[in-house]
C-alpha cells in the first residue's frame with residue numbers, strides 16, 4: 214500500500230467529521246471515495262495533506278508515519294492535492310500558479326522541470342494558450358484544469374483530487390475523467406473524491422463509500438457500481 | 453495661496469521627502485494586512501525603535517557631543533545606522549509576531565482580539581522605551597514606578613546635525629542632497645521590495661498566502677514562515693524609514709511613532725490597503741498634500757489636511773487609490 218489510513222478520527226470542535234476510518238491506496242491505482250454531502254470526504258483529503266489535526270489514528274505513506282507531519286513535508290514526500298473548489302491563486306497568472314505547484318521543488322531551472330511543464334500543457338492545451346492570463350479570470354472548467362495541473366507540478370507519487378468534476382458541463386466531465394485515467398496510466402497514484410459516482414466507479418480500481426464520517430462499504434469499482442444499494446443511494450437509480 | 457505659489461517647489465520636494473517616509477512605514481501595514489487581514493497597530497513602535505537605534509549608533513560612533521557635518525562626512529555612520537535600524541526594527545517586528553500574534557492566530561482568535569493585543573503591545577513597547585534609562589537602575593528609581601509611566605519624556609536628539617547642501621535649483625528652490633537621498637533611497641527600497649514580492653520564490657509564497665492560505669499550504673508553503681517573513685520585511689522597511697526620518701527631523705521620543713504611524717496607516721488606506729504600490733502612492737500624495745494644505749491654510753492645518761484628504765478619497769474610491777489587496781495585485 215502506498216497510503217495506509219488506520220482508525221483515523223478528525224474533529225471540528227466537538228463535532229466528529231470522520232470517525233475511525235481505515236482504508237488503503239495501492240500504488241498505481243485509482244481509488245475513489247464517494248459519499249453524500251457532509252460525509253467527510255473533503256475532511257479526509259485535507260487531513261491527508263496535513264491541514265487538519267488528527268485526533269486519533271495513523272497515516273502511513275510510502276512506509277513512513279506521516280500522521281503529524283507538516284503540509285510542507287508531505288508535499289516533499291510526494292502527496293499533492295487539487296482541492297475542492299479549485300483554490301487557484303486568482304491574481305497569479307496560469308504559469309505562476311503552475312510554478313506554485315512546484316513550490317517545494319528546488320530544480321526549477323532544470324530540464325526535468327521544463328518536461329513536467331510540457332506534460333501539463335500536453336494534458337491541458339488550454340492552459341498553454343492562457344499561460345499569461347490571471348487565473349481569477351478563467352472559466353470554472355479552466356480553473357479545474359489549472360488546479361489539477363498545478364498539483365501535478367509537484368511531481369507527486371499520490372495525487373488527491375477533490376471533486377474535479379464539480380460544476381462542469383457533461384462533455385468537460387468526460388474529458389476530465391479521461392485525463393485522470395491518463396495521469397494514472399503515466400504512473401501517478403490517484404485518490405479521487407467524487408459526487409459523480411457513476412463515472413468515478415467506472416474508472417477506479419478500488420472504491421470506498423463514506424457515510425456520516427464512517428466507511429460503510431468497500432470494493433472494486435465494478436463491484437460497487439453493480440451493487441443495488443449503492444445504485445439506489447449514489448447512482449440515482451438505474452445507470 | 454500666494455505662499456504656496458512662491459514656495460511651490462520647496463513645499464513639493466519636502467512633501468515628497470516626508471511622503472517617502474510615510475510610504476516606507478505604510479508598506480509594513482499593507483504587507484501584514486495583505487497576508488493576515490490584520491492591522492498591526494504596533495507597527496508605529498517598530499518604527500520608533502528604529503529611530504532610537506539610529507540615534508544610538510551616532511552616539512556610539514561619535515559620542516554625545518553635538519556637532520554638525522555635511523551629508524558626505526556623515527554618510528558612513530548613516531549607512532551603519534541604516535543597517536542597525538533595519539535590524540532592530542525587523543527584530544522588534546519579529547518579536548511582536550511571536551508574542552502578540554502567533555498564539556492568537558493558531559487558535560483562530562477573531563481579528564479584533566489580535567487588534568487589541570497589538571494595541572497593548574504598542575503601549576508596552578512605547579513605555580518600555582520611555583523607561584529605558586530607568587531600567588538600568590531599576591531598584592534605584594527615586595520615585596514610584598507609576599510616576600514614570602505615561603509621563604512625557606525627554607526628546608532624544610541625534611548628536612550630529614546634518615547640514616543639507618544645495619545640489620541644483622528647481623524654480624526658486626535649491627534641492628538639497630538630503631532631499632535627494634531621502635527620496636531616492638526610499639524609492640529604491642520600495643522597488644527592491646516590489647521585485648522581491650513579484651519575482652522571488654518567497655515573494656510568491658507571500659502572495660500565495662495572501663490570496664488563498666489553505667491552497668498555499670497545499671503547495672507546501674510554510675505559512676508560519678511566510679507570516680514571520682512578512683513582519684520582518686515590514687520591520688526592515690520601517691527601520692529604513694526611521695533612518696531617513698532621523699536624517700530629516702533629527703530627534704525622536706518614545707511616542708514619536710504614534711502620529712507618524714497614523715499618517716502611514718492613512719497613506720496605506722489611501723493607496724488601497726494590501727497594495728504595495730498603493731502604499732507608495734498614498735505616502736507621496738499625503739506628504740505633498742499636507743505641505744500644500746498647510747501652506748494655504750496655515751501650519752496648524754497640517755494634520756487636518758491629511759485626514760480630510762483620506763475621507764475625501766475614500767468617499768469616491770472606497771478601496772483606495774489603487775484598490776485591491778496584495779493578493780489581487782497583478783503580477
Ligand SMILES: Nc1ncnc2c1ncn2[C@@H]1O[C@H](COP(=O)(O)OP(=O)(O)OP(=O)(O)O)[C@@H](O)[C@H]1O
Pocket residue numbers: 225228229230248249250251252253254255256257297
Ligand atoms: N471548517 C469546519 N468547521 C466545522 N465543521 C466543519 C468544517 N468543515 C467541515 N465541517 C463539517 O464536517 C463534516 C464533513 O465535511 P466535509 O467537508 O468533509 O464533507 P464532504 O464529504 O466533503 O461534503 P461535500 O460533498 O459537500 O463536499 C460536515 O458535517 C461539515 O459540516
Ligand SMILES: [Mg+2]
Pocket residue numbers: 254255256297
Ligand atoms: Mg467536500
